[in-house]
């Protein structure tokens with residue numbers, strides 16, 4: 532494996548997002564968190580991932596496609612999520628998170 536190959540396979544997991552873009556999207560997220568839209572969305576008290584109920588103020592805003600991977604702060608990319616799911620998701624690779632989600636789905640089907 533050459534150095535280039537190595538970098539290539541690494542890039543599959545980590546996109547280069549310019550710091551300006553990251554800062555812009557983070558600022559948008561701060562604004563969106565103050566919006567009526569978000570407050571309404573969060574007021575259901577349901578985590579978008581595990582579907583458990585929580586007091587709304589305990590739900591955090593999660594970017595489905597993380598900002599560091601090129602995700603944007605748009606309504607279709609943010610969901611309310613509990614602290615548990617948030618910290619689990621942060622430490623998983625996307626593929627691991629998908630597996631985790633499909634396990635949750637199977638569990639709720641049965």
Ligand SMILES: [Zn+2]
Nearest residue numbers: 578581613616
């Ligand atoms: Zn959850």
